[in-house]
Amino acid sequence: MTPVDETSLPERILDAAEGVLRRYGADKTNVVDIAKSLGMSHGNIYRHFPSKKAILNAVAGRWLQVLMKPLEAIAADSDRPAAERLKAWFDCLRAAKRRKLRDDPELFLMHQYIVENEREMVAQHLAALHGLVQRIMADGIAAGEFRPELDPADAARAFLLGTVAFHHPVLVMQNPPTTDHDAELVFDLVLAGLRAQFA
Amino acid sequence: MTPVDETSLPERILDAAEGVLRRYGADKTNVVDIAKSLGMSHGNIYRHFPSKKAILNAVAGRWLQVLMKPLEAIAADSDRPAAERLKAWFDCLRAAKRRKLRDDPELFLMHQYIVENEREMVAQHLAALHGLVQRIMADGIAAGEFRPELDPADAARAFLLGTVAFHHPVLVMQNPPTTDHDAELVFDLVLAGLRAQFA
């Protein structure tokens, strides 16, 4: 039995790649440098990843996974009111994107590249986000918080499309940036649209 | 008195520029070709425009003006219900962008370039759009169609931000494109949020 407390080589390759990406940016990153920072020959990298692109995608995918965790937690917390969860979910997503842009601009740029060029990966990620929002919507409708005639899938899609200004990387990077006030404005309007109208 | 039924030279330069842009794309367009297509030397162009960039911006600006006309008409038509006008306005804007992308991809690309690089111009255009939507909002609130506590300026900004997926050039160009169904989903949700709740 192999001791597994050491992180696996694929993982360490991704760590190394992330480091190189952060330092030099996506353009100047090459497989030889990644290998060098691990003290191995670059040929060996290809025993674990089929291509440089695959490495970069895996780095991005890992970030998306990290991003998802707190969003999943919020979506799963069925005890809180749906409106509250939806707000928390939205704030969490928005904050994560903004933080990434501020702290890891090079990696954020890669994120943008992927959104523009790796449709399959983006589609998967969007489907995952959609699933989470749909769950909140379904809970809200079931609890009578949201309008009963809403379809949870449609409502989730409308929500994600309506708030795209605050999480699509191109728009998050845009200057001048959207403000917290803008986010509230849009969220409140959409939330009002979801809410049940009491007689 | 000069006969003015002839279009002015600046106008004809812009027409020529538009033609060259459409044929060769923004990259391959140069001032010499624009002048050649008018049968004059390129030096003469600089008596009417200070730079190539100014010509390109003017071409884009002219398209934005054309785009604005029907939107202004809809916003000004205060007899129709606000909800109806807002829908018409949204459909008109969305249709115009999609038509441009389909019919004049080269010019649409320039539009995108401008949104990314000519902040002042974009800010002005957005302010104009905002003014129109604000007018519809104010009418709707005054007529009791929309919630009375809404601020027309905030509501207009929220509307534009919430529907950005359907008119921001980067997102309009995106693959896979948003569908009519998507547009309806978002519009209906936002409209529900604007509407007065009857007791």
Added chain:
DNA sequence: ATATTAACAGAATTCATATTTTGTCATTTG
């Protein structure tokens, strides 16, 4: 006088070539 041109300098772009990088694989190492 005013509109236009043609010649020009400096900036930007292209293009051919040199260099680097990717991805493979036969060989080596532990």
Added chain:
DNA sequence: CAAATGACAAAATATGAATTCTGTTAATAT
């Protein structure tokens, strides 16, 4: 025999000389 290497061909990218383009201006035409 599993893990890693290093030498290699093909693809991608950087470099710098040659060309094209922009923007100016003195000269020309109307």
